Amino acid sequence: xxxxxxxxxxxxxxxxxxxxxxxxxxxxxxxxxxxxxxxxxxxxxxxxxxxxxxxxxxxxxxxxxxxxxxxxxxxxxxxxxxxxxxxxxxxxxxxxxxxxxxxxxxxxxxxxxxxxxxxxxxxxxxxxxxxxxxxxxxxxxxxxxxxxxxxxxxxxxxxxxxxxxxxxxxxxxxxxxxxxxxxxxxxxxxxxxxxxxxxxxxxxxxx
Amino acid sequence: xxxxxxxxxxxxxxxxxxxxxxxxxxxxxxxxxxxxxxxxxxxxxxxxxxxxxxxxxxxxxxxxxxxxxxxxxxxxxxxxxxxxxxxxxxxxxxxxxxxxxxxxxxxxxxxxxxxxxxxxxxxxxxxxxxxxxxxxxxxxxxxxxxxxxxxxxxxxxxxxxxxxxxxxxxxxxxxxxxxxxxxxxxxxxxxxxxxxxxxxxxxxxxxxxxxxxxxxxxxxxxxxxxxxxxxxxxxxxxxxxxxxxxxxxxxxxxxxxxxxxxxxxxxxxxxxxxxxxxxxxxxxxxxxxxxx
Numbered sequence: 001x002x003x004x005x006x007x008x009x010x011x012x013x014x015x016x017x018x019x020x021x022x023x024x025x026x027x028x029x030x031x032x033x034x035x036x037x038x039x040x041x042x043x044x045x046x047x048x049x050x051x052x053x054x055x056x057x058x059x060x061x062x063x064x065x066x067x068x069x070x071x072x073x074x075x076x077x078x079x080x081x082x083x084x085x086x087x088x089x090x091x092x093x094x095x096x097x098x099x100x101x102x103x104x105x106x107x108x109x110x111x112x113x114x115x116x117x118x119x120x121x122x123x124x125x126x127x128x129x130x131x132x133x134x135x136x137x138x139x140x141x142x143x144x145x146x147x148x149x150x151x152x153x154x155x156x157x158x159x160x161x162x163x164x165x166x167x168x169x170x171x172x173x174x175x176x177x178x179x180x181x182x183x184x185x186x187x188x189x190x191x192x193x194x195x196x197x198x199x200x201x202x203x204x205x206x207x
Numbered sequence: 208x209x210x211x212x213x214x215x216x217x218x219x220x221x222x223x224x225x226x227x228x229x230x231x232x233x234x235x236x237x238x239x240x241x242x243x244x245x246x247x248x249x250x251x252x253x254x255x256x257x258x259x260x261x262x263x264x265x266x267x268x269x270x271x272x273x274x275x276x277x278x279x280x281x282x283x284x285x286x287x288x289x290x291x292x293x294x295x296x297x298x299x300x301x302x303x304x305x306x307x308x309x310x311x312x313x314x315x316x317x318x319x320x321x322x323x324x325x326x327x328x329x330x331x332x333x334x335x336x337x338x339x340x341x342x343x344x345x346x347x348x349x350x351x352x353x354x355x356x357x358x359x360x361x362x363x364x365x366x367x368x369x370x371x372x373x374x375x376x377x378x379x380x381x382x383x384x385x386x387x388x389x390x391x392x393x394x395x396x397x398x399x400x401x402x403x404x405x406x407x408x409x410x411x412x413x414x415x416x417x418x419x420x421x422x423x424x425x426x427x428x429x430x431x432x433x434x435x436x437x438x439x440x441x442x443x444x445x446x447x448x449x450x451x452x453x454x455x456x457x458x459x460x461x462x463x464x465x466x467x468x469x470x471x472x473x474x475x476x477x478x479x480x481x482x483x484x485x486x487x488x489x490x491x492x493x494x495x496x497x498x499x
Contacts, residue, residue, distance in 0.1 A: 014311075014316065016288060016313075016314050017316075021292055023289075024289070024292070120415075124341055125209040146210070146470075148293065150341050168208065169208070191292060191293055196292060
């Protein structure tokens, strides 16, 4: 199977490192906002850093949402959201007001509750994930791989069985979700060295 | 819980990696990307790249060893980012929002601001509002002045500012900096240990993470900056350059002493078991490719 990782370029920062990571793993990756190019890819990655509402506005502005839905929800193409790209999978985002998300994963993106822990936000740095569903993203990893996080909000899915890993930051955060061919990770695998690269490799190897 | 971080720092002077002593003397160590490959072997948690060039000339002065010459900082950052699968901070010579945009666009995750932040403190706020506090590091170079007090210096350590480093760190946080990179000019390259007293005072005054740099001569010094200094992260340059797998050994030491750092055992296993991750970057450990 000829794999081509299509990375959605919707004007969010830090996308080059996602391309670099897939290329270092030996996969072809293409960063594009042109649907003709993205449609050819076998896997789709939605990266992103920034605020929920602004991210959704940019996706809408590029007229990509319905097209992505056709490929991912109808045709079942493997999809990975990273950080903001993971959060935008939710029904609703609560950062700077209420914003509608893609609603591929029913749930809400809420501010991390640090009321009891008094920990600082954003949650920045290396932290362990506790893996609940090792297959397929956490294949060939320990039960608590370490990843690099930068965020203040996290996705709380309506169905807890969609949560594939959690992370302890005073409260249990959603580290990643999965629902059929749809995957999302709150951390940055492209900045998380061997375990991050392993996760990207596991994703890229999905049929 | 969040890990304490170990962060190798690379100093770039007119396109080459150098070792620095008290901001006055420099010894050339090699090419900017091979050094990254060597230090990026997995035990590092982040990488800080500081451009200490007195002018904007970036000449690797060699076209051998398959290293193409590089004429601009953005090109160097792009090269570095290709091999850097961890957070990358770039600092030095940043004067404008556009300078930050260029560095982030080329692959940096954060920038560190120093001289321009002192000259125009609103620059810190503007940078934080434009790109987010998480990518704005306030870099503070402190030295002991004639009155035996700590004072902030700018322009690569050449000018006194009259600022107290603790007060300046507090103001930096208020203005939107997400982290403080605290250096001691007197300790730079001296390998006599960190300025623990200053680190502790800054850590206690701010609520953002403090990265301590300047003076590490042995692994115990790194431990002291974390335990006595209470820094969130420790950084060093010279100490990591001359020995094999130095970052991994430093990490192992900190882990063995009970510090909350990433488990070096796991990193080492990955590092050795080349079959588990298809990773051409592991070829960095091949010494023939580490000639820099």
